[in-house]
Every structure is written in C-alpha cells, then in structure tokens.
Amino acid sequence: MRTLSPEIRQDIAAMEDELVEKAREVTNELWKVLNEKQRKDGKVRQLRNILEVAESTDSWKALALFIQYQAARGELDIGWAEKLIEVLEDLKGKAHSLTKKYSEKDEKNVHLELVTRVLGHAVRWHLWDVKKREE
Secondary structure: OOOOOHHHHHHHHHOHHHHHHHHHHHHHHHHHHOOHHHHHHOOHHHHHHHHHHHHHOOOHHHHHHHHHHHHHOOOOOHHHHHHHHHHHHHHHHHHHHHHHHHOOOOHHHHHHHHHHHHHHHHHHHHHHHHHHHHO
C-alpha cells in the first residue's frame, strides 16, 4: 500500500464518485471495441493484469508501457489502450492539486493511487457489463 497522508486519503475518498465515473467511461469505450467473441470473456483478465501492475509498481511510465505492451500483443484494442493511458495520465492534474494543497512531496504516489482506484472500479464495472449481457 502506498504511504499517503490521512488528509490526502480523505480527499481521495471524497472524490471517489468521480473516479467511479471515469472508470465507467473507460469501460463503456472498451465494450464498444470488443468483438462478439471477446465480449464472452470480456477481457476482464486483461484489466485485472493492468490493475495488478498498477498496484505493484512505483512507476507511471512502467504501467503505461505495460498497457501498450498488452495492446501490441493483441490483448487490447490499440485505440482503447491509448485512450486509457490518456485518461489515467490526466489524473496527474488531480494528484498535483492534492500534493500542492498539503505540501505533500510524493505526487507520483498520489497519481498512482488515483490510477489504481480508477482501474479497480473499471474491473468491477466491466465484469458487471460482461455478466449483465450473459443474461
């Protein structure tokens, strides 16, 4: 777990609904690019793999490269992977605001915490979409 101040954790918790919505946007886009065969398994495992890397790394660039790697292997749509990276990269602005507000030194950890939360919500949204469409 990343070490963040209680104040920053509280502010991140306060923006949880916004992070859930970002995850929803990402998963809606993913569903659009999946073909019929892919929709059966939903590529849920790929999202979980990305989440696992996000939780275990201290490097945004390593995570972005892993997403690109998965797309290059054909496990994810390249356009969607680029959009995901863009959405997650944009969270740097929120991380910057939080670290500036509290004079926190480690903006990188705040950014990765936000990224991890969005990806966690994305996994849950996407699994919901896959199961809902099985009915």
